[in-house]
Amino acid sequence: MATEPEKVVPPVEAAPEPEKGAPPPATRGPTDYFAVADVVLRFLVFASALVSVVVMSTSKQTEISPPSPVPRPAKFNHSPAFIYFVAALSVAGFFSIITTMGSLYSLLKPGCSAKIISHFIIIDVLLLGIVASATGAAASVAYLGLKGNKHVPWGKVCGMYGKFCRYLGASIGVSLFATVMLVLLVLLSVYSLSKKIPK
Template identity: 40%
Template sequence: MDLSSNSNGGLEQGRANNNNKEVVEVANKSSLRGSDLMLRFLAFATTLVAAIVLGTDKQTKLVSMQVVPTLPPLSIPVTAKWHYLSAFVYFVVANAIACAYAALSLLLVLASRGKKKGLTMLIITMDLLMVALLFSSGGAALAVGLIGYQGNSHVQWNKVCNVFGKFCHQVAGAIVVSLLGSAVFLLLVLLATLNLHKKHH
């Protein structure tokens, strides 16, 4: 009687252990999927904000200029627009592409419910390409923005930000938000790789 009850207890414990394992695995999987979805949404939001903030950047200022030497200086409205600099155009386009892809991948991950295994590799590859795209556009915008902010005496490029302060602040904001988005895509690739690595060992 004692023995049988013991062995029964052992069996039940074994089942309970198995159940626990499954529960933990399912919980791990769903928490991993949850963080993946959350990061994807964050990537979507940051790249959207970056594209909009820089894509609507425009400032008009009255600059006094001496047109005719014998007359007093005239105040002429001068406008700074985001698409005057090709690095900013690249930045906006890159962020718009990354934003559209983030939305698409969010839908794909939601629709697949972690079932289709062929999708994983495609999404990792695209995430990786977004890392390259966003970091290159962030570097380009930052480099040009810094010249606008500090100027460069060696090549006689004058600073622009002393005149167009609001314009430059908006550029700086867009770059910071976009770098956050780039970091999120980097994290997505890293998490997916870590996940494959864990499954393998």
């Protein structure tokens, strides 16, 4: 009686163990949404400050105001409040573009983000105070131009210089948006820094 040949089963090779001290396989870390939001908010502050300065600087209108037949121009540099507004928003735009680049750096290298955020909080609070005060000063002068003051002989000028006043209103509105973005930045920076404090 013929016997069947035995089947030879090849030995199963064990999976090689990882070498000790070898780096773990590269994995992508979780996205830091707070850092991304910080970059976006800082860029919005820069963009709104730039738009506000450009609109205010280009606000100019020349009209003939009776009884004088001589044309009289209306410019932003005729008011100290508007000059302060342009200077303050220019400073805010300059520092916001610097902090945007710093925020991008901390997003790429998260190890140094706590130190950068602690410095940014101081800058953001200072910028918030400057931008808010400049917006308030410019808005008060623009409101006088729109409504006048019946208690003193300050008449309305926006009826004559309508285009000029529209430019002022648009510029002040955009700077108010920048103020809100700076408030959000301060809150976000404080929250992000509190998350990095060891419990």
